[in-house]
Amino acid sequence: MSERPPISPRSPRAALEPEQLPPPPKRSDRARNPLVIIGNAIITLVLVVMLGAGGIYVYGKQKIEAPGPLQEEKIVNIPQRAGLGDIAETLQREGVIENNRWVFIGSVLALKARADLKPGEYAFQKNASLRDVIGTIVEGKVVQHSVTIPEGLTSEQIVARLSENNIFTGTLREIPREGTLLPETYKFPRGTPREQVISRMQQAQKRVLNEVWERRSPEIPVKTPEQLVTLASIVEKETSKPDERSRVSSVFVNRLQKKMKLQSDPTIIYGLVGGKGTLGRPIKRSEITQPSPYNTYVIEGLPPGPIANPGRASLEAAANPARTRDLYFVADGTGGHTFSESYDAHLKSVAKLRALERQTQNDAVEPPEETAPAAAAAPDANASAAAPPAAAPKAGKNGGQKKRTRNAPQNSAPAPAASDPE
Incomplete structure (x- = not known):
């Protein structure tokens, strides 16, 4: 066993002094290279930027997805x-x-x-x-505004409605041809040009008309889609009840097949006022015989064009009328009509309506003289469109006068009308 070398004794003063540490190793020439220093700085900067960007991303994500201040839509x-x-x-x-x-x-x-x-x-x-x-x-999820165009308006009336609606822009250069617009509920964003609205309504009408024309009854006496629109427009103006359209259509189809005049009051009104739609008074007797391309008491068959813009339901009713032998119809006093195959039956329906009118007048409180309706004092044999001549003009669903019944033959007149006797 080897012995350790003896430790030389230190003086007390030397023992109190700290021991000398060995000097640190010298930095290598590589560590002192400027490229290494720059590289380390870049890495440090990148790390700092990444940490900062991560913090900004988290903060931004929270801000973007945090609930907003709106308390209601x-x-x-x-x-x-x-x-x-x-x-x-x-x-x-x-x-x-x-x-x-x-x-x-x-x-x-x-x-x-x-x-x-x-x-x-x-x-x-x-x-x-x-x-x-x-x-x-x-x-671009813009708000869509619903715009409803009622059935039976003329093109001029539709243009007036569009002009008054402030969600549309621009002006219309001309009135569209009658019967080329489809009445319906549409949705448009604010700022839609009015020309674009008309174009969309015309495209919709063409599409629906093509569909209806393809499914039409082969027995109807119309030769073109345009004639179908004309017939549908008369049906549209004659009744405001959806369940009557096909039967009203059958009356006119039956008359066309029998070479009878249609004798529809709304056609007379259109011939008098054109696109304005309403007459504002009962039809005068002299206007019944007044020559006009639209006076179906004078002309044979259909008028030269539509008298309004019919909706899909009236187009379908004109294309596929009910199978009846009806040649007449008259208001029943409740908003609908009574249909008849013969003139005698039609006269009985008229008499029943007159009795109902007299009963209603007897039950009603007579209004002051200054407010009495002007039409009540003038039982014109050729009044307006859906009420008897002894009553004030009745506004139909299209805001115009609907078909009125006329008195029994007190004065000589042409053949009996489809909806009233002369």
């Missing part, structure tokens, strides 16, 4: 040619986004959606987030 209009700042200001003013509009601008830029923002009228949901708001504008 709201419609906001983004005007044409509005810049990003203008859109942000509008949304801030309307309470759709928070007061700091720069968050919205930053979110749009972050989502790369600036070039895709579209003007229009938008409905923003309650508590819509920035992502929801931006997505709605980018996708």
Whole structure:
């Protein structure tokens, strides 16, 4: 066993002094290389940027997806040619986004959606987030307004309605040809040009007319789709009850097949006022015999064109009328009509209506003289369209006068009308 070398004794002073550590190793020439130093700095900077970007991403994600300040659904209009700042200001003013509009601008830029923002009228949901708001504008989910065009209006009346509706823009250069517009409920965004509205209604009419024409009865005495529209327009103006359309159509079809005059009052009214639609008074006896291309008491067959814009139901009724032998119909006093195959039966229906009218007049409280209807004092044999001559003019579903019954033959007149005797 080897022995350890003896330890030389140290002086007390030397024992109190700290021991000398060995000097640190010298840095290698590689560590002192400037490229290495720059590389380390770049790596450190990248790490800092990544951490910062991650923090910004998390914060931005929270902001974009956080519920917005809207307390209820709201419609906001983004005007044409509005810049990003203008859109942000509008949304801030309307309470759709928070007061700091720069968050919205930053979110749009972050989502790369600036070039895709579209003007229009938008409905923003309650508590819509920035992502929801931006997505709605980018996708162009504009508010659609329902616009209902009633059946039986003339083209001039339809144009007047469109001109009065402030959701549309632009002007119409001309009145569309009668019968070429389909009455229906449409949906349009605010700012739609009126010419575009008319074009859409015309396209819809062509589509529906083609469908109905293809399914028409081969027995109807009309040769063209245009004639079908004309017949449908007369049916449309003669009744406001959907379940009567096909039967009213059958009366006119039966008359056409028997070479009888149609004798429809609405055609006389159209010949007198044209596209304005309403006469505003009972038809005069002299107007019954007044020559006019639309006076079906004078002309044979159908008038030269439609007297209104019929809806799909009237087109289908004209194309596929009920199978009846009816040649006459008269108002029944309840809003509908009584149909008859013979003239004698028709006279009985008229007498029944007269009795009902007299009973109604006896039961009613007589109005003051100054408010009495003018028509009550003038039992014109050729009144308007859906009420007897002893009553005031009755407005139909299209806002115009409907077919009236006329008195029994007190004065000489042409052949009996489809809906009233002379």
